[in-house]
Amino acid sequence: MNKQPTSRFCFMCGRENEVGLKMTWYNDLEKNQIWGDVVVPAHFNGYPGIVHGGIVAAILDETSGRALMMTGEPLDELFITARLDVKYLLPTPVDEKLRAVGWVVKRSSRIGHVAAELRLPDGTVTASCQATVIRPTKKFFEKTTWDNEEQGWKVED
Numbered sequence: 001m002n003k004q005p006t007s008r009f010c011f012m013c014g015r016e017n018e019v020g021l022k023m024t025w026y027n028d029l030e031k032n033q034i035w036g037d038v039v040v041p042a043h044f045n046g047y048p049g050i051v052h053g054g055i056v057a058a059i060l061d062e063t064s065g066r067a068l069m070m071t072g073e074p075l076d077e078l079f080i081t082a083r084l085d086v087k088y089l090l091p092t093p094v095d096e097k098l099r100a101v102g103w104v105v106k107r108s109s110r111i112g113h114v115a116a117e118l119r120l121p122d123g124t125v126t127a128s129c130q131a132t133v134i135r136p137t138k139k140f141f142e143k144t145t146w147d148n149e150e151q152g153w154k155v156e157d
Helices: 053-069 138-142 146-150
Strands: 026-028 033-039 080-088 097-107 111-119 125-134
Touching: 033 053, 053 080, 053 097, 053 111, 053 125
Parallel strands: none
Antiparallel strands: 026 033, 033 097, 080 125, 097 111, 111 125
16 A cells, blocks of 8 residues: 655645644555545534534545545646535544545546545444546646645655
8 A cells, every 4th residue: 555645735634734634545456445544633523522514524525536546646636526425424523533435436537436435443434425526627727826835745754
């Protein structure tokens, strides 16, 4: 298994984001999945002891989309979410180790259909998603500060 790259300021993986989750994802080519562990701190709760649904959605969104980066060059596999359908199955606890697992359902060169689950240590799924992602146009990268961010996009040891 190998690590996927992280960035500097991304809320999910950014190493320099003071309030971010600093997640790392791993490619599991045997299972055709990616996975990353996270402990969501209590200051991201909705109800006491329960992760806010928006944070759960963000973890699933990032994990499902990153499944496209499992093979090939990660910078060539950047997609943006066009649609995200989240199913909240059980309350997701704060301050507990969770595992996010993502995979590709179907893809073409421009569109991907991806999925993810958020699991408790015993494997119980607390939430899942199906997403449609699209490859951004070159103009997207021209209109962002991507040139500065690309320098910080790397695999951490």
